Amino acid sequence: MNRDLSKFPTDPNGNMLWNMESRGDDLARSREIQFSVIFPDQANALKFGRVLLANNQKLSFCPYLENPEHPWEITAYPEMPASYDNIISYQNLLENHARKFDGIYDGWYCPPHEY
Numbered sequence: 001m002n003r004d005l006s007k008f009p010t011d012p013n014g015n016m017l018w019n020m021e022s023r024g025d026d027l028a029r030s031r032e033i034q035f036s037v038i039f040p041d042q043a044n045a046l047k048f049g050r051v052l053l054a055n056n057q058k059l060s061f062c063p064y065l066e067n068p069e070h071p072w073e074i075t076a077y078p079e080m081p082a083s084y085d086n087i088i089s090y091q092n093l094l095e096n097h098a099r100k101f102d103g104i105y106d107g108w109y110c111p112p113h114e115y
Contacts, residue, residue, distance in 0.1 A: 038070035045072035
């Protein structure tokens with residue numbers, strides 16, 4: 001299988017999507033994708049969480065032990081097909097809003113498709 005660089009650029013997002021597709025995952029199928037943002041304090045994390053909730057986004061809030069300088073995590077769970085454009089668009093949206101609350105985008109995860 002040849003990699004289509006227009007669909008799977010050679011960056012972390014493109015590589016992750018390419019690996020999913022290579023394992024046989026149907027990326028066009030809508031699914032829940034987990035996007036995480038970390039914060040230096042609980043108050044800013046909760047303010048950011050309110051922004052997501054006001055926009056009808058499903059989210060979780062928990063301590064984040066892996067980064068002592070940003071020990072709070074908000075994870076958003078939008079449902080969408082796993083395309084490069086969707087991932088980048090949502091990532092940019094989160095980064096733009098999180099910046100106002102000293103948040104740092106921390107990546108995304110998509111559980112494997114169950115066959």
